[in-house]
Amino acid sequence: MALSLIRRSILLALISVVSETIEGKKDEVLYCSACRAVVDELNYSIKKVDPKRTIHVGSFRLNPDGSLKDKKVPLARSETHLTELLEDVCNNMSDYALYVDPDTKEKRYKRFAPRDDDKSGFGDFQNFQFGEGPEASNSLKFACESVVEEYEDDIISLFAQEADHVADKLCSEVSGLCKGVPVSRGEL
Numbered sequence: 001m002a003l004s005l006i007r008r009s010i011l012l013a014l015i016s017v018v019s020e021t022i023e024g025k026k027d028e029v030l031y032c033s034a035c036r037a038v039v040d041e042l043n044y045s046i047k048k049v050d051p052k053r054t055i056h057v058g059s060f061r062l063n064p065d066g067s068l069k070d071k072k073v074p075l076a077r078s079e080t081h082l083t084e085l086l087e088d089v090c091n092n093m094s095d096y097a098l099y100v101d102p103d104t105k106e107k108r109y110k111r112f113a114p115r116d117d118d119k120s121g122f123g124d125f126q127n128f129q130f131g132e133g134p135e136a137s138n139s140l141k142f143a144c145e146s147v148v149e150e151y152e153d154d155i156i157s158l159f160a161q162e163a164d165h166v167a168d169k170l171c172s173e174v175s176g177l178c179k180g181v182p183v184s185r186g187e188l
């Protein structure tokens with residue numbers, strides 16, 4: 001009896017060590033980039049929506065005077081809209097590639113494809129590594145999907161609140177995906 005208990009706790013300890021090791025193998029460049037890319041893409045998509053557009057979030061409850069309780073919230077940051085955006089945000093990862101900072105040699109994934117409204121065209125291509133081909137952007141997409149799945153609620157509540165520094169909050173504080181990366185390096 002006692003023995004089997006000890007054995008069980010050893011087993012449990014072993015399992016947690018093993019899973020921690022697997023956890024630790026999460027490629028930080030990949031996952032941190034994915035997290036920041038999600039924030040950046042959402043920020044961009046939210047800004048595109050006319051701030052005057054609102055959506056009814058009816059509670060179907062009555063006010064004391066008998067009228068229907070009804071609330072309007074800006075569409076852009078509504079849960080409905082954010083959920084919709086999250087559904088295909090990871091498809092945008094095909095616009096990203098591994099970027100090596102020419103000065104610091106630091107690696108991260110960065111958007112290389114210009115946005116619809118970006119007239120500056122393709123930027124400093126020589127600092128991107130496309131060598132790995134679609135495989136690299138597929139792994140970013142995969143990381144993106146796991147970030148979205150795991151932190152969907154946090155992402156929605158941060159964006160719904162119009163919180164400042166969403167990227168730092170989500171990617172460093174909440175998820176810890178960007179551990180080694182200095183907080184607020186500014187540019188995404």
Ligand SMILES: *[C@@H]1O[C@H](CO)[C@@H](O)[C@H](O)[C@H]1NC(C)=O
Nearest residue numbers: 040043044047165166167188
């Ligand atoms: C969000 O997007 C706007 C413009 O679309 C940009 O000016 C702003 O810097 C972005 N914020 C973050 C945190 O990326």
Ligand SMILES: *[C@@H]1O[C@H](CO)[C@@H](O)[C@H](O)[C@H]1NC(C)=O
Nearest residue numbers: 041042045085088089092115
């Ligand atoms: C994906 O990128 C396109 C092009 O920049 C943009 O219009 C769209 O809003 C982005 N989608 C999401 C879900 O962020």
